[in-house]
Amino acid sequence: AQSRRHRRDDVVGRAAAATTAAGGRSDGMAAKAISSPVPVEWYPTLAVVMVSVGLMLTASFFIYEATSSRRSRSLAKEIATAAVASVFLGFGSLFVLLASGVYV
Numbered sequence: 117a118q119s120r121r122h123r124r125d126d127v128v129g130r131a132a133a134a135t136t137a138a139g140g141r142s143d144g145m146a147a148k149a150i151s152s153p154v155p156v157e158w159y160p161t162l163a164v165v166m167v168s169v170g171l172m173l174t175a176s177f178f179i180y181e182a183t184s185s186r187r188s189r190s191l192a193k194e195i196a197t198a199a200v201a202s203v204f205l206g207f208g209s210l211f212v213l214l215a216s217g218v219y220v
Contacts, residue, residue, distance in 0.1 A: 159211050162208075163212040163215050167204075168208075169204045170208050174205070
């Protein structure tokens with residue numbers, strides 16, 4: 117009977133710990149507000165810079181495609197330029213939305 121009681125207390129203790137881990141508050145642990153890792157004042161500047169860099173890389177990609185012959189093109193250079201341009205345009209678009217008040 118003694119071991120059965122210990123097992124039941126252990127199960128109840130684990131259930132209480134799972135409830136606390138799932139979002140319940142225990143022992144004075146208050147929930148912290150979610151905050152941005154980037155200051156809100158930087159959103160417009162980051163939007164302009166990132167979109168500008170992304171558009172410049174996109175333009176250089178198109179110029180490279182239009183001016184190089186089919187035999188002299190490098191697939192690795194094309195993929196690298198397109199990927200970097202895509203990252204800058206994606207984050208730039210995110211900061212444009214955040215700067216305009218659309219929280220995504």
